[in-house]
Amino acid sequence: MTGKLRLGVNIDHVATIRNARGGGHPDPVKAALLAADAGADGITAHLREDRRHITDGDIHRLMDGISLPLNLEMAATPEMLEIALRHRPHAACIVPERREERTTEGGLDAAGQFDHLRPIVDTLTAAGIRVSLFIEASNRQLDAALRLGAPVVEFHTGAYAHATGEAAVAELRRIADGAALAAKNGIEPHAGHGLTYDNVGPIAAIPQLAELNIGHFLIGEAIFDGLHASIARMRDAMDAAR
Numbered sequence: 001m002t003g004k005l006r007l008g009v010n011i012d013h014v015a016t017i018r019n020a021r022g023g024g025h026p027d028p029v030k031a032a033l034l035a036a037d038a039g040a041d042g043i044t045a046h047l048r049e050d051r052r053h054i055t056d057g058d059i060h061r062l063m064d065g066i067s068l069p070l071n072l073e074m075a076a077t078p079e080m081l082e083i084a085l086r087h088r089p090h091a092a093c094i095v096p097e098r099r100e101e102r103t104t105e106g107g108l109d110a111a112g113q114f115d116h117l118r119p120i121v122d123t124l125t126a127a128g129i130r131v132s133l134f135i136e137a138s139n140r141q142l143d144a145a146l147r148l149g150a151p152v153v154e155f156h157t158g159a160y161a162h163a164t165g166e167a168a169v170a171e172l173r174r175i176a177d178g179a180a181l182a183a184k185n186g187i188e189p190h191a192g193h194g195l196t197y198d199n200v201g202p203i204a205a206i207p208q209l210a211e212l213n214i215g216h217f218l219i220g221e222a223i224f225d226g227l228h229a230s231i232a233r234m235r236d237a238m239d240a241a242r
């Protein structure tokens, strides 16, 4: 795969801060508009079943108010499918979800949930929504993504982000091998979760990757440097690795 590595900015944690007080500030839509100005190529938002950060109203306002493509992260449930079909975002990334989890702890078991996922992927695709599956970079999950007809996979980089030394090298290799296999089979590989200025370089250097989705770290750094600066610095770190 060639071309620029796209940066999708995940704005969930702007909503986390807003929801801590229950009002309207800070507004994730304002963050999305600023992200576009700072060099983002897309906006990612995860409408969790428990609505702990992004809300239904946010999705509505994002669809109305931003010009960048929206990547809606969603669990594979009838409720989320109905919401995706109502709003028709550019892309829908199907993610695993557990209410008790602090964050998305691992990839979707696309192989194990094949029969459950198939009609959801088919319905989203028929509606013109680009389907992505948030999976671990493994042959088994990629094979399932291929059989499901998903045009995109996003590799969960959380294990890489938390690993050090040899373990980080092994995780990086796993993602690089997965990206090569995906591209060879006509699937566009993306990656994200837990990426920072310090660990993004080796991931951004994987030539087949077309997009990185990054959120928590950028919103955290915005406290110190501002959101425009944190996004622009991440953009630079990604470009420097290519």
Ligand SMILES: CC(=O)[C@@H](O)[C@H](O)COP(=O)(O)O
Pocket (backbone or CB within 6 Å): 010, 012, 045, 046, 048, 073, 095, 102, 103, 104, 134, 192, 193, 215
């Ligand atoms: C699926 C995923 O990785 C993102 O949605 C991101 O991590 C959002 O934050 P939480 O997982 O903390 O809700």
Ligand SMILES: NCC(=O)COP(=O)(O)O
Pocket (backbone or CB within 6 Å): 010, 044, 134, 154, 191, 192, 193, 194, 195, 213, 214, 215, 216, 217
């Ligand atoms: N899909 C990953 C994502 O959108 C951002 O994850 P994180 O940077 O918030 O960990």
